[in-house]
Amino acid sequence: MAIGDYPAEYNAKVHGPYDPARFYGKPDTPFGQVRLGEIGSWLSRRNKHPSAVAGAISRGNMSIMKYAKRRSDLNCVGDYPAEYENSILAWWRWQHKYVQPKRAGIAPFFQLVTGAMVFFYVINYAKLSKHKNYKYH
Amino acid sequence: MMTNLFSSFDPTASFNMSLNWLSIFLGLFFIPPAYWLIPSRHLWLWYKIIITLHYEFKTLIGNEKKGSTLMMISLFSMIMFNNILGLCPYIFTSTSHLVMTLSLALPMWFSFMIYGWLNNSTHMFAHLVPQGTPNILMPFMVIIETISNIIRPGTLAIRLAANMIAGHLLMTLLGNTGPNLTLIVLNILLILQILLLILESAVAIIQSYVFAILSTLYSSEIH
DSSP: OOTTOOOTTOOHHHHOSOOTTSOOSSOOOOGGGOOGGGHHHHHTOSOOOHHHHHHHHHOOOHHHHHHHHHHSSSOOSSOOOTTOOOOSSOHHHHIIIIISSTTOOSHHHHHHHHHHHHHHHHHTHHHHTTGGGOOOO | OOSSTTGGGOOOOGGGSOGGGGGGGGHHHHSOOOOSSSOOHHHHHHHHHHHHHHHHHHHHHOTTSTTHHHHHHHHHHHHHHHHHHHTSTTOOOGGGSHHHHHHHHHHHHHHHHHHHHHHOHHHHHHTTSOTTOOGGGHHHHHHHHHHHHHTHHHHHHHHHHHHHHHHHHHHHHHHHTGGGSOHHHHHHHHHHHHHHHHHHHHHHHHHHHHHHHHHHHHHHTTO
């Protein structure tokens, strides 16, 4: 699987148009349904390939996708099946909730700006934290 | 408070790395991606801006060179995002550094010059004497025009960097007087800072536009 390729599990004939927000691999088993003997394989079930990791980060969560669908005046392509996985950063989840709706507001702009300000505050913290100790200025 | 007037322009972050330069790429997150067939309001606004800029630049470039407006629009958006995001607290303004602005202006000017002198030498020579110059002034005009051409990348770079530095400096200096002021003066300062911020937001857009439009004009002079 080279960079930029569709995931190996994706099949255009079965799944229809490719959606970066959808997980095409094996559906996830909820933790409540995992047997004791399967815990080891359940914990290590994720694909650790770099592009799979990037895909997981960019993917979203189904309930919020439905929310985005309701909010936008558009009909999304196809239905969103339960294969959607939770992910940590969820770029597309955020995109569909705040950026992609037809009547999107100014919120995503301020969210990005706030995030950027926090990021640059953190990486400059060592420098900034000394400002209060300056005697002459 | 700062040890140095210019410490808010210091690209060095923690860990002894110039991580603050990362802010150059922040603008990429703000470009709305086209996902649905019908654009969102962000994308629609973005399209509007790009189309307006395209028509602006197209009239200056002329119709022969299709697609070169794309380069100028990208240049404009890159500088604009850097300028505007730099106004937010703690975010580094890369366009306040000559190393950034000159690396945009100089290679572009050089490529225009190389292209022009190699392909349209006569035309480039003719440009050294403006139309209607009296004969006696011609030698001087050549000198003046040559100098004004050579300093172009420098003026382009310094104009942008100086504008960014001036605005930030004014706001940090005024802001740093805050702790020593009485409540009434502090309120006046706050209002003044808000007004300054509005002015600087306008300057951020205007300067990126100026940079792009002048680059377009320089490119139109070589053919």
